[in-house]
Amino acid sequence: MSAPRVGSTLPDLMADSASRLSLFEKIWRQHCIAQDSDESSAVVAIDRVFLHERTGSVALKSLAARGTPVLDPKRVFCTMDHIVDTLPGRGDETMMPGGKQFIVETRAAARAAGIRLFDIQDPEQGIVHVVSAELGIALPGATVVCPDSHTCTQGALGALAWGIGSTDAEEALATGALRMRKPKSMRVWFDGHPAVGVTAKDLSLALIARHGSAGGNGCVVEYSGAAIDAMDIESRLTLCNLTTEFSAVTGLIAPDEKTLAHLAGRRFAPSGEQWPAAVQSWHGLRSDPGAAFDLELRVDAAAIAPMVTWGTNPAHAVAVTGRVPSLEQSGTSREAYERALSYMDLQPGVALSSLKIDAAFIGSCTNSRLSDLRRAASVLKGRHVAPGVRAICVPGSTNVKKLAEQEGLDEVFRQAGFEWREAGCSMCFYAGGESFGYRQRVVSSTNRNFESRQGPETRTHLASPETVAASAVRGYISDPRELQG
Amino acid sequence: MQPFTTVTSVAAPLIRANVDTDAIIPSRHIKTVGRTGLAVGLFAGWRYSDPREEVPNPDFVLNQARYANARILLGGDNFGCGSSREHAVWALIEYGFRAVIAPSFAPIFFGNSIRNGLLPVVLPASCISEMAGRDPVTVDLTQCQVSAPGVGPFPFDLEPLAREMLLEGLDSVGVALKNRAAIGAFIERDAVARPWIYLS
Numbered sequence: 048m049s050a051p052r053v054g055s056t057l058p059d060l061m062a063d064s065a066s067r068l069s070l071f072e073k074i075w076r077q078h079c080i081a082q083d084s085d086e087s088s089a090v091v092a093i094d095r096v097f098l099h100e101r102t103g104s105v106a107l108k109s110l111a112a113r114g115t116p117v118l119d120p121k122r123v124f125c126t127m128d129h130i131v132d133t134l135p136g137r138g139d140e141t142m143m144p145g146g147k148q149f150i151v152e153t154r155a156a157a158r159a160a161g162i163r164l165f166d167i168q169d170p171e172q173g174i175v176h177v178v179s180a181e182l183g184i185a186l187p188g189a190t191v192v193c194p195d196s197h198t199c200t201q202g203a204l205g206a207l208a209w210g211i212g213s214t215d216a217e218e219a220l221a222t223g224a225l226r227m228r229k230p231k232s233m234r235v236w237f238d239g240h241p242a243v244g245v246t247a248k249d250l251s252l253a254l255i256a257r258h259g260s261a262g263g264n265g266c267v268v269e270y271s272g273a274a275i276d277a278m279d280i281e282s283r284l285t286l287c288n289l290t291t292e293f294s295a296v297t298g299l300i301a302p303d304e305k306t307l308a309h310l311a312g313r314r315f316a317p318s319g320e321q322w323p324a325a326v327q328s329w330h331g332l333r334s335d336p337g338a339a340f341d342l343e344l345r346v347d348a349a350a351i352a353p354m355v356t357w358g359t360n361p362a363h364a365v366a367v368t369g370r371v372p373s374l375e376q377s378g379t380s381r382e383a384y385e386r387a388l389s390y391m392d393l394q395p396g397v398a399l400s401s402l403k404i405d406a407a408f409i410g411s412c413t414n415s416r417l418s419d420l421r422r423a424a425s426v427l428k429g430r431h432v433a434p435g436v437r438a439i440c441v442p443g444s445t446n447v448k449k450l451a452e453q454e455g456l457d458e459v460f461r462q463a464g465f466e467w468r469e470a471g472c473s474m475c476f477y478a479g480g481e482s483f484g485y486r487q488r489v490v491s492s493t494n495r496n497f498e499s500r501q502g503p504e505t506r507t508h509l510a511s512p513e514t515v516a517a518s519a520v521r522g523y524i525s526d527p528r529e530l531q532g
Numbered sequence: 533m534q535p536f537t538t539v540t541s542v543a544a545p546l547i548r549a550n551v552d553t554d555a556i557i558p559s560r561h562i563k564t565v566g567r568t569g570l571a572v573g574l575f576a577g578w579r580y581s582d583p584r585e586e587v588p589n590p591d592f593v594l595n596q597a598r599y600a601n602a603r604i605l606l607g608g609d610n611f612g613c614g615s616s617r618e619h620a621v622w623a624l625i626e627y628g629f630r631a632v633i634a635p636s637f638a639p640i641f642f643g644n645s646i647r648n649g650l651l652p653v654v655l656p657a658s659c660i661s662e663m664a665g666r667d668p669v670t671v672d673l674t675q676c677q678v679s680a681p682g683v684g685p686f687p688f689d690l691e692p693l694a695r696e697m698l699l700e701g702l703d704s705v706g707v708a709l710k711n712r713a714a715i716g717a718f719i720e721r722d723a724v725a726r727p728w729i730y731l732s
Contacts, residue, residue, distance in 0.1 A: 080718045081711070087691040090711050092718055094729045102617060104565045113705070121731040145563040152565045189729060196616040196640055212618035212644035218708045224715045226708055227643065228691050260550055261610035264636050294610050296639050317728035325728045360550050383549050476615075479560030495614060497554045499577050 069338040070301050071232050071267040073331070074207040078190050080224055088228045093219045094189040095122055095206075098162070099175050100153035101129035102194035106216035107156035118223040120161035124184055125153065127167050128174045130478065133441050133468035137167065142480030160220075171314075173444020173470040176200040176412040180284055181446055183313025187302035187329040192219050196291045197412045197494065203283035204310070205302035205332050207267070210291060230296040231341040233266040234334070237274035239349035244528040246422070247282035248414060248492070248511040250274065251289035252354035252364040254346055259378065260362040263295030266341065269334060270300050274348035280309040281418040288413045289494060292361040301333035355399055355524055356496045356509040358387035363496070367514055367526045371397045390498055391506050392486075399524045402508070405487040406437040407519035408501070409465075409512050411475040414492035415443030417450050419512040423492075424456045426516035426530050427463035433522025437483070438465040441473040463520070477502045490518040533649040535701030536673050539630045541603035543669040543680075544593050546575075547660060551607055552614035553641065557623040559615075570623035594627075604669050606660050607634035611652075612641025621648045631671045633660055633678060646694045647704045653678060659686045673699055 068076075075091070082089035098106065103125055110117070117123055130146040131137060139150050150167070157164040165172040171182060176197050179185045187205030192198060194216040201208035211219070219225050237250055255262065268290050275283070283300050290298030307326060310316045317325040352366035363379070365372060373395045377384050388394070393402075409415070409423050420442065432438045440460045442448035448470055451457055457467045474481055475493040482502030483489045489507050492515050496507040510518070513527035520530060561573025572586070574594075581589040588595045594602070605624070611634035612620060621644045624632070631651040645652040651673060659678075663669055666680040673695065679685040690698075697704060723730045 080714055083693060085692070088693040090714065092715065092722065105567065108565055115709070122729070149565055186728070194616055196614065210616040210640050212616055212640060212647065214618060214647040214704060215643060218705050221705060222708050222712060222715055223719060224708070224711065226693065228694070230639070260613060261636055264610065265639050294613055294638050315731065321728040328726065380549060476554070476559050478562070495554070497552045497614060499558060500554050
């Protein structure tokens with residue numbers, strides 16, 4: 048390995064402005080402390096580290112065992128989201144076997160390291176990727192890492208944010224930087240405007256269905272186009288969140304006036320004299336016209352319908368009005384196709400709308416923000432879930448829960464027959480505690496329909512919150528547009 | 533971390549696309565804050581007929597006698613997708629695997645493998661199919677090539693940093709700590725340029 052050229056790669060931003068760089072390239076260069084002579088890997092400065100009790104606990108514990116301190120605890124945040132129960136009156140005890148240990152050890156390690164922890168009773172507790180955007184922890188042009196694959200969510204704010212393992216988290220905590228290989232770059236254009244009832248979730252599922260769940264493998268994916276320009280911040284968070292299901296390193300959206308409006312006044316966002324200086328520095332955070340990407344894709348957002356998955360991978364998605372594809376239509380291998388159909392107990396050609404569901408779930412870092420809950424509530428208002436359907440809503444953060452309750456959304460959910468929970472990841476994944484049960488068919492606003500992800504052999508259909516709400520009401524997978532306005 | 537130079541072994545074929553980390557180590561098998569005790573949960577959903585009883589499923593590749601001592605796993609596209617859980621890599625290593633050969637890997641899994649001494653080898657699907665069943669397979673990191681009797685050698689790429697980490701069995705955090713001076717100098721300059729990043 049050649050010696051890193053320490054200090055030789057400081058960016059000259061004035062020169063860059065004339066040389067057609069992508070947004071990713073600009074952030075990368077600004078954070079590149081040293082790189083190999085062939086530029087295949089670099090030491091990249093890390094501005095923010097976020098941890099949670101599931102995977103952050105291991106990193107903190109290992110670091111403490113080395114006797115190595117956290118370099119700058121003020122730039123590290125930790126939350127309780129993965130293991131903590133979401134039932135009212137919760138404490139350290141959890142339904143997950145061994146779960147309490149994760150909570151107790153994370154708390155002790157975070158305190159010992161001097162890290163800010165959003166603990167179970169904290170009014171700012173919530174899912175890491177919801178809290179991060181809510182509190183202005185992720186910022187435009189900043190690098191953010193977390194030992195969690197959905198860290199890519201924060202790209203919606205113009206941050207270069209990506210998921211890492213626990214060992215990399217240790218490295219970032221100890222050194223304030225990460226050695227990593229340089230990702231490839233991709234640009235996805237969403238042209239036109241999605242129809243009413245079509246959300247960021249549907250755009251993402253349509254993209255992944257068309258290009259495969261490895262379609263963005265190893266890339267930083269920048270989303271651009273008219274649909275992105277018009278999209279609100281919470282929808283952008285949903286879109287970027289699902290970029291990991293595209294096998295990408297992360298997703299990224301250039302910051303604009305909406306980003307600034309979102310960030311202004313947030314607790315950890317720049318304030319006072321620093322705010323105008325930060326805004327000034329963020330103005331150049333966009334891909335220059337003609338910037339080169341390793342790959343570019345175009346998608347007509349106007350042609351996309353509400354999507355729902357039929358199989359065991361996010362790429363196994365079709366329009367909610369559609370049918371289970373044939374092998375030829377599915378774009379998968381015979382083995383994967385037959386396996387998915389068998390697991391999901393489906394036959395080719397069956398209409399998705401003919402599938403009776405056992406449960407409905409609204410929550411997760413993908414779709415648990417206030418706007419998600421509002422849209423689902425607008426479908427549920429004055430209606431009730433079908434008999435026999437278990438329906439659960441888990442707000443993404445304690446703050447989202449509070450704001451939703453101020454608007455009376457909790458009453459809409461409760462009166463419709465939904466359970467209204469405390470904030471957390473909840474049943475997005477099954478860890479041996481609470482689950483939807485053996486072979487139950489669930490329509491879910493989450494991000495992974497993998498085998499047994501939500502329970503033992505549970506059959507998950509991913510969809511937008513409004514599609515979940517409509518399906519809960521009908522008792523069958525349903526097109527939300529039939530119940531909207 | 534155990535250095536990786538050359539490994540020769542039967543290679544267990546699990547050639548399916550999108551083998552996710554939930555499949556490699558289901559969350560319910562991550563029971564403690566640590567890196568061990570995970571091998572029993574490796575591929576639990578597929579390996580056992582009844583996950584609660586842990587009765588082996590005779591149809592699953594790792595339960596077949598010829599693959600009992602496999603140190604190499606042959607995989608499909610996008611191996612290790614999904615959750616960032618490093619437990620997937622720790623479980624594979626604890627079970628005995630030293631290398632996974634697949635046409636592509638999910639990025640987080642790839643990085644986690646390098647940091648723990650599990651060699652991720654990227655080879656075209658056609659090479660992997662050719663090798664399946666032609667044991668033993670040899671993965672040679674010193675030459676960056678894979679071969680099996682009558683098949684190959686197939687060269688593979690790995691960036692220099694990752695290769696050195698694996699060949700030397702380096703502790704990645706220990707190596708990274710050597711960069712502290714350069715990082716400190718960067719931070720000093722950056723705190724002037726972007727003071728809002730450095731919270732007080």
